Amino acid sequence: MAGGGYTDDPAVSDDAALWRRIHPKQWIIDHNRGGVLRPTSQAFTDSSDGTPMSVLLAEIVAASNRTPRDALVGYEGYALASITAGFAREWNQGITPAPEDHEPAHAFVFGQKTGAVRRAFARTAAWVVPPTIPDSCP
């Protein structure tokens, strides 16, 4: 798949885990699915500047001897959620590595993020670093 100048990279296997940081305001309780705390559909959008949704390729994080928690250094309070590349492709998305100077594991998930796509990601995402509820919360 190609779109917006991006091409899906077959080197990213369908089993590849794609990690996305989730801000505490993007956690919701879903009573329809056992009362779980999960990301909102609004956590899986393209960037507001028009670039595609950013993720981290888990295998590259691991290859640099970093843990999931290391991927959240500098992002205190955030959680880390994961979807697979194969699941993203099922929803007509493509994945392309886009390493940055400070983050070699950075990649884009490109393709139209309709509400259905965002909700599918939100309902399917698994926590890699689950949310931590502050002690001060009731």
Next chain:
Amino acid sequence: MSAMPVLERRVRMGLADEDWDQVDAITTSADIVAFTAPESPRPVIRVEGDEAAFSRAETRSTWFRATAAELVDLLHLFPNWDSYGAKPVDQRNIGAALELLIRIMQDDTPAPSVVPTTTGGVQLEWHLQGIDLEVEVTSPGRLHAFCERLDSGVSWEHDLATDLAPLVDELSKLSRATRSQTD
């Protein structure tokens, strides 16, 4: 939704101090922000410096206090709050979300989850009683809603303008289901 302004800055408050319920201090960059209710000349929330207060008339609703506090709390979010370049929430969208809720909620309707969107909007979500309902306030007067009933698989999704009946209908079902569960 009406085109009535829902937010005023630096307004002169129309209520006496005793008409307000103080809530926990919050931090916001706003000087004075007041959110008004539909068909009401008086603000129902005021935010002054580090403090927010709600008019007592509105706090009868079980959902109002917590939801209004969550909406006001979105004023804390700074640019890039999600670490992916998100915009801060536009105060007008907070007012629009509050106005919408006052129009469509009953006193005992379950409170929504309040979620900021990365483009400066607000999303209100209910995921209970077999109903998934998400309402995105993109800008004042511009709403997009999705609803799915898990038992039947029936779903709808569309932009809403002045006709809020679909939302009122779904939330009434939600309220009834919640009521019958607690009776």
